[in-house]
Amino acid sequence: MYFIRCWRRSTAVVTSIRSIPAKRLLCSGSEDDTVFALSSGQGRCGVAVVRVSGPSSALAVRSLTRVLPAARIASLRSIIHPQTQELLDRGLVLWFPGPRSFTGEDCAEFHIHGGPAVINGVLQALGSLPGLRPAEAGEFTRRAFSAGKLDLTEVEGLGDLIHAETEAQRRQALRQMAGDLGRIYQDWSDRLKRCLAHVEAFIDFSEDELVEDGILNDVDVAVRQLQTQIGDHLSDQRRGERLRTGVQVVIAGSTNAGKSSLLNMLTQRPAAIVSPTAGTTRDVVEVPLDMGGYPVLLSDTAGLRDTTDSVEQEGVRRARQRVEQADVTLAVVDLTQLPSEPRLMPAFLSGHLRSILEQTSDRRQCILILNKSDLISTEQKRSVRASLMQAGNVPHFCFLSCHTRDGLQDLMTVLQERLKTLCGDPLLGNPSLTQTRHRTHLQKSTEALHQYHHYRDVDLVLAAEGLRLALSSLGRITGKVGAEEILDVIFKDFCIGK
Incomplete structure (x- = not known):
């Protein structure tokens, strides 16, 4: 029997928080703010998860439950509105002091009953606290990236996992989220850094005979190996994409x-x-x-x-x-x-x-x-x-x-x-390219490596610049170099609460 079913990409809908002033909802605060959002799915459900992240997370927990629980241990607590003292719900509260949290900051989670009235009540209570604001789309994950918890390929893997509708998509996203793709690019970056360091050392110190003979030949071999591996990676027939x-x-x-x-x-x-x-x-x-x-x-x-x-x-x-x-x-x-x-x-x-x-x-x-x-x-x-x-x-x-x-x-x-x-099978062999963005930067990196060979015997400074450009292109994939200009593109597809 064959297996076939309809699938559809879903878009998260943000629960309305009527009691929070509109200007606070629309503001784009700094990463020093403490943010909160519903991190579980919309609609009626047995359990909903409200996440809080930032320096005032402990204050938020104390304000709603009166007692800060032990770290990383689920505690059953009465959740109370800090202003009216009204009982909102009874649920599990978890406290994750930074840096051992998803975002690297102090974090807390309220596991509450999933009715719309309960969820809105808790969100309104958090919104009434000073220094807290609703999270923007993808803001929790963006903070995790800023804290070095994830590189950009892992962030993209997490986004793909959220949107995965089939088994094969889930497997590919999990593998990327685990860092398999990022490790390949990081290894190439490390090898390029070594090549660039050797070339620059030769430029600066070769006349003083402080550099070993044949170092440029070793760089030539390493660059050709990188070109071959990147070329093989690019010739995947767009399987991952x-x-x-x-x-x-x-x-x-x-x-x-x-x-x-x-x-x-x-x-x-x-x-x-x-x-x-x-x-x-x-x-x-x-x-x-x-x-x-x-x-x-x-x-x-x-x-x-x-x-x-x-x-x-x-x-x-x-x-x-x-x-x-x-x-x-x-x-x-x-x-x-x-x-x-x-x-x-x-x-x-x-x-x-x-x-x-x-x-x-x-x-x-x-x-x-x-x-x-x-x-x-x-x-x-x-x-x-x-x-x-x-x-x-x-x-x-x-x-x-x-x-x-x-x-x-x-x-x-x-x-x-x-x-x-x-x-292809996402669990076999090396991970495939999954983003057009990756392909573009890898192609630019390949072109830069050709520049190295073109200028190798003509102008070693220009050849080194080719290695530097190749390294920069690789760094843009993982976010190690020049990440700011592509962050908004990556995070715009994340839902509120992630």
Whole structure:
């Protein structure tokens, strides 16, 4: 049995805190402030977690519970509004004195009942205390980064873990959050620092014969090794990025081939209108799915044909555009439209695929779906199979009946193998690139290393500058160099309370 379910990225909604003045909600305070927020999910739940971080965290705990509990030990306490002395709830309180906390600061957590009235009551009570303000999106994690608890790759891994909708996404995010990717980049940075130090030492002291002979040759070897390793890392076919954002699977073909029926069958719901009238689908219908743990954005497209209808022409244009962007194309063909002569079938299908894929040269990522197999005999099916197998120039094909669902399991097996190839196993081998930002900085680093080789025998100062630029580009990935200009980009997707 195959596993498939819908997935959707969620956006956290901030609980309203009506009693806190608007100017305090909108202000962007300094990291010396003490901040608080709901750190668990929205909606009614058994337990909600309210987190506090900053120098006044101990004051907040004492104000609401009267007694500061022992560090890192859950204590059952009555939670009282500090101004009205009203009992708000009874829950667990945890105290994490810095630096042994998530943010590196003094932190506290209130584990309370998850009803909206209880949550709002505790948030309002915290907001009434001097020196406390609501946290901004991602502010807890940003403070952890500032305290050196996380580097930027680990921060991004945490963000991906929060948004993970499939098993493979979760595994990749956990591995990045554990620092596997950051350790690779840090190792490259350390080796580059050593190379740069040796080159600068040679520039400054070679005339005094204080530098060993052959040190520049050792640098040359080390730089080439780094170039090879970075190049291998970049040539990962975007596996990590594709796994993070989802694989684009596009259903394409002529009108009435069964494309919308296939979409409905894969999504297990009537996501698209199915009609015997040709040209029913005129726009792209997208459905996010979890296929065996891999994220997929499945798209049904308009039937490809020549038409005078301006609306349908736009639908055909969008369909072709989507096929060009596809990671996998499901080319659907109506079996009843194939030539009756078996030897003509390969040429017919080859021409049909050219009309669908156009200039897309890589047919390895195309799966040919021979639909309506219930309308032909077993003998005809055997003849079609033999003819296509003999031709050898047709991509992988599957017989399918969207009416009887016969052949669905074979299609899912092929599709899941294709997804595994495209995304890889996030637990095996070295971790893959997950962010376009990483790829950009690594490419700049590679270009800078080429600068080193270009100037190596011409101007050693310019060659050293190439190493310095490469080191700076690597540092921007982990946040060790020039992080400020990219912090807002990274943290903007975090929810309040994280």
